[in-house]
Amino acid sequence: MELGVMTPGDEVIVPANTFIASVLAVTRCGLVPVFVEPCAETSLIDDSLIEAAITPRTRAVMIVHLYGRCAWTERISDICRRHGLKLIEDNAQAHGAVFREQRTGSLGDAAGHSFYPAKNLGALGDAGAVTTDDDALADVVRRLGNYGMEPKYHCDVQGLNSRIDEIQAAVLTVKLRYLDEDNNRRRAIADIYSEMLPPHLASPSPDASFLTANPSSVFHVFPIFTEQRDALQRYLLSEGVETNIHYPIPPHRQRCFPQFNHLSLPVTERLAATELSLPISPALSPSGARIAAEKILHFIQK
Ligand SMILES: Cc1ncc(COP(=O)(O)O)c(C=O)c1O
Incomplete structure (x- = not known):
């Protein structure tokens, strides 16, 4: 094959x-x-x-x-x-x-x-x-995900169990069926953050705005970027608002990749040092998002 x-x-x-x-x-x-x-x-x-x-x-x-x-x-x-x-x-x-x-x-x-x-x-x-949309590739992927077998118990390639x-x-x-509806709920949360938070938090670049750069986003994550990331995260947690970081260590800096650790990728490293992911999900209420945004405003205006 x-x-x-x-x-x-x-x-x-x-x-x-x-x-x-x-x-x-x-x-x-x-x-x-x-x-x-x-x-x-x-x-x-x-x-x-x-x-x-x-x-x-x-x-x-x-x-x-x-x-x-x-x-x-x-x-x-x-x-x-x-x-x-x-x-x-x-x-x-x-x-x-x-x-x-x-x-x-x-x-x-x-x-x-x-x-x-x-x-x-x-x-x-x-x-x-x-x-x-490539039928031949689809066949290869199906086969690889089922030990490489085709037909059953015949393996021309080494596959894996990934069914x-x-x-x-x-x-x-x-x-x-509910995906678009769920994504609209995420967008509604994103709109609240966009309206309430200052635009400069949206991106390390001062001229970026929350939504215009990403009109098609389905907001898996709502990232903000701030030099005070770690202090803000601690403050929000103390106020009962859980956040996340996507991602604190970029792949080229991971210890499993010593061959790439020497690379200098300053934009990526800057994002890793400043990114904070705000709560967002279809299950989050608009009032929950408003409370999170108010706490962020309180922290940055201190
Ligand atoms: C960008 C990206 N790629 C790949 C994956 C891997 O997905 P999975 O954990 O289902 O293998 C993830 C999941 O966390 C992801 O966020």
């Missing part, structure tokens, strides 16, 4: 600012991640830097729709087309996001999805999927 065009040592361009799982998906295959810095306004891969990162060994570009924001751009698509590169989407955080009437997860050659319970489309336990179980699939099938 032809598994594709990649051989160990081939390179995949990945955003430096992402959850480590995006990068592990590359390294697990014996491929080499080439990190590209994010745009400070959006926190998403900076498409103006991608072409310079391409080498004769580059085979694919992975974009990550981080925080629920669509990372796909015409420019990225064009670069992939011109250089014969596959475009892979990490859609773990952006279920339901629509860009020019097309859902994320259908914008590239293939997309990875996580249905971890806290995701916008979450199962009751771990689950995930790959989407693609979604039926109960999770059934739950997701029902929850899918």
Whole structure:
């Protein structure tokens, strides 16, 4: 069976600012991640830097729709087309996001999805999927996720057990009907934060505004950026408001990747040092979001 065009040592361009799982998906295959810095306004891969990162060994570009924001751009698509590169989407955080009437997860050659319970489309336990409109690739993915078997008990390739179980699939099938409604609830919470908080908190870049940079966001995360991040997080916790950080240590600085620890990726490192994720979920009440915003205002006006 032809598994594709990649051989160990081939390179995949990945955003430096992402959850480590995006990068592990590359390294697990014996491929080499080439990190590209994010745009400070959006926190998403900076498409103006991608072409310079391409080498004769580059085979694919992975974009990550981080925080629920669509990372796909015409420019990225064009670069992939011109250089014969596959475009892979990490859609773990952006279920339901629509860009020019097309859902994320259908914008590239293939997309990875996580249905971890806290995701916008979450199962009751771990689950995930790959989407693609390439039938041959779909066959390969199905086979790899079932020990590489095809037909049963015949393995031409070494696969793994990565099947979604039926109960999770059934739950997701029902929850899918409510995804747009749930995402609208997230948007309503995001609107409250956007109205109540000063715009400069939305981004390390002073000219960015909360929503105009990300009209298609489904707000998996509502990030703010502040030099006082750790003190603010402690204060909010003492006031009963739980927050999170996405992510405190960028992949290239993780100890599991000593080969990348020397890299200097200042935009990514700045985001990691200043990002704070505010409470957001379809279950959060508007009054809960207002209380959180008031406490943030109280802290920054002190
Ligand atoms: C951007 C991103 N990619 C990949 C993953 C991995 O998903 P899973 O935990 O379902 O394997 C996650 C989940 O946390 C994620 O946020």
